[in-house]
Amino acid sequence: MKIFQILFLFLLLVPFAEIYLLLAVGGIIGAFPTIALVVFTAVLGAWLLKQQGFQTFRRFQENLAQGSIPTYEIIEGPILLIGGALLLTPGFITDLLGFACLFPPLRRKVAQYIIEKHLIQVIQSGSPFRPQGAAPADALEGEFRKED
Template sequence: MRIPAIILLLLPLAEIAGFVLVGQWLGVLTTLALIVASTLLGIIVLRNNGLTISQKLRSGDIENKPGRLAKAVLDGSASMFGGLLLVIPGFITDILGLLLLIPFIRSVLWSFIKLRFVTVSSEANFQWREGPAKSDTVVDLDAGEYKRQDPNTPSPWKQLPKDEG
């Protein structure tokens, strides 16, 4: 749990250092243009991937097999996360985002993640038992605490309240 926290703390410092180095190498205006371009690219990727994933799921293009569905979801999620990383200003996040947009990288990522997936069967086991349901609870009432009614009596809950006025 400490490693992700350390990475989250060090990432902004590394991004600032990246801004300084790229700014010295390419100039301030070119650096700003690259940041704006990567943000726009990330927005385009997020928009297009979101529409593509939802259309594939709705149209049934993805077979409903546990492995294929999970791979399609991971593939779409990884490309969406790549687009999100492109929107975040910084060159390190841009490089990671661009890597996640490459299908080969996503398939390598899937090969590592699929080993940790647990496939759950969708079959239900149902057993029929004869006889009344067993209950450990007993409701102990006195004779005055309840009364039997004729089953044909209309329910008081179905009657409308009378207007008083």
């Protein structure tokens, strides 16, 4: 299955599952406790996102100060952004996925997977914009004008 098909199914099915789960939990504990729980997870998620974001940025700056490339931190930043967006979305499934994005060991494993499976292939094969099997760009660029 292609990534766009998976994303489409995710965006289609998750809201239905979220509504069902919110109604089921609301039926068990009541409407106001359910709303309070959703608001609490959003506030807790925002606070954790702030903490994790500052820690990642601090490690980013430390790596730059040491002269090394902050590879993991560059990948972890968007993971934190996705996690924050999921935590601010009302619902329990998105909160679970958002908290998973904020969990440092899991986030590091996801970043490691992305680096090893996707970025290293791009580096080894050259530019991602050059067609597969195309010759390296050794040509000089310039203008040509034929004068008689």
